[in-house]
Amino acid sequence: MDSQATTTSVEAAPRLGRPRDASRDADILEATIAVLAEHGFDGMTIDMVAARAGAGKATVYRRWPSKADLVIDAVACMKRRDLDPDDLPDTGSLRGDLVALIRAPSIEDAELKTHVMGGILSLVSRDPELAHAAFAAILEPRIAVNRALLERARDRGETRPDIDVEALASLTPAMVSFRTLAQRLPVTREFLIHVLDEVLLPAAGITPTDPAS
Structure with missing residues (x-):
């Protein structure tokens, strides 16, 4: 059998198993x-x-x-479902921007992610790859959004110029995690706005003007 015939026969042979x-x-x-x-x-x-x-x-x-x-x-x-930091609400105020992000799907997604984080804690402690993936998918996207909004507010002179952007950007995700994992309480719109008005904005040097929103 010549080599060309052999090659043709091999190329024509079906692949074993089902394709993925x-x-x-x-x-x-x-x-x-x-x-x-x-x-x-x-x-x-x-x-x-x-x-x-x-x-x-x-x-x-x-x-x-x-x-x-x-x-x-x-x-x-999970990271693929997050809001793009380049496509954020721009209401003219930090409070307005942050409140605009408090929507039912966003709250439900935050709770789901926090429950997932709780579910993998035992593995995260012994698997560095999963620890990195968990932070990148569960916490960093929300921190990135908060960071972008805080930097924009600082640049337009709405906040104190010396705010610790990284600490403030992590504040709400940290409090959501504590409420869900430690206190076993639901994350509600009222809770998030309370954190915003009573903790985050005062720490940034802003007095909320419409706390009922």
Whole structure:
């Protein structure tokens, strides 16, 4: 048999196994987030994720060889749903901008992320890769938004010029995490506006003019 015929035969041979269906990835990752929020990493199983996603257990394992690998990818994908710091509300005041971000989907997303963070704490402490992914996906996006709004307010002279932008940008995410994880209380619009009016704005040197909004 000549070499050309052999090459043609090899090229024409069908590939073994089914091709990966990438459309299932999003369903599996969303299911992972939901199961993590409900059961935590230690209580979560691949069977739970597969059932929630309507996929076979083998389908999950073909994509992610371990539960930790699956969780790292799922947490990292949460970042894609966040508000772009370059596309923020501009009401003319820091309070107006921050209040404009307090919407029902935003509050629900913050609670979900905090529950996920609580669910993976046991793994974060021993997995640096997951710790990095968790911070980048769960805390940094909101800190980045707050940072951008605080810097804009400072630049237009609305705040004190010497404000600690990084500390203030982290304040609300930290208080949301404490309320959800330590106090086991819901994150409400009223709570967020109270933090804004009684803690964040005074720390920035701003007296709220419309605390009822």
